[in-house]
Amino acid sequence: MIEIESKYRSPGNDKIEKALARMGAKKIAEETIEDVYLAHPGRDFGKTDEALRLRKKSEGAELSYKGPRMKVERAKAREEINLRIDNALTAQRIVERLGFKEICVVRKNRKSYALDRLRIDVDDVEGLGEFIELEILTESPERSEELLELAGKELALVNLEPRTYLELILDKKT
């Protein structure tokens, strides 16, 4: 699957959630998410623009690979492979035995909405603040970007944030 995504600094999550309700968006999930990002033993993911992420949610866990970002105008697209797993701790033990090292943990509260082909995540990220992510997961990216732009305008989102949460946290540390 290709993930096409725009992230904005939120003008206020309450305000956005009200707007989403007015637009007829459907709340599909509300959860606390802990993402462990891992460094590759022989490759600098910062340079190759890849990521290996272990996600722990109240409802299960997953291991995800994210490929390099391809810039498409204002949105970003990247390959994303998600594997549902039985146990996040066991997965972490395996990847650590293989030489992967934990570099950063990102914790957030996420409320997710569905609107047509769009998924809207209303995020409150520990140490970073509030963000809105607009996302389309698709095999055929045509017109996805226009759809994202349109939704961004409807929600009056203006403050585009091109960096990932991982980059924002690492930037903050240095």
Place this chain on the structure above:
Amino acid sequence: MIEIESKYRSPGNDKIEKALARMGAKKIAEETIEDVYLAHPGRDFGKTDEALRLRKKSEGAELSYKGPRMKVERAKAREEINLRIDNALTAQRIVERLGFKEICVVRKNRKSYALDRLRIDVDDVEGLGEFIELEILTESPERSEELLELAGKELALVNLEPRTYLELILDKKT
């Protein structure tokens, strides 16, 4: 968990299964197993004596890390970390993106029996023939080896095979 294991060339799987029935062993599974072994992008598993294995069974899939073998007299012991996963193909795509490469596939029919703390696998391995594996998965390895030896004697197993199936197949190829 530590896996303590002895593998023998089988004097005939039918014969062993009859003996197991006489001894009161309980059949716990019968399945076709496909094991994909993967090479690490920056470490020679042949030298470090580790393994990363993707197992596909009729009933689900798992990703396993096996640590270096510690020799304990005639049996072998090694750390084994098993992660149940949702989809073997998705897992293979992720590890391949991370630079792991498929080196070998081992296919076998396995009938598994339980007898006290022991697990006995009656294997018919594609291209290699029939084998019997005696195994204890434990946190406390004390006396496990004696138990394995005893069971081996009771089943009249004499032809110990210290190599893994992966090694046997790779040895055959060269």
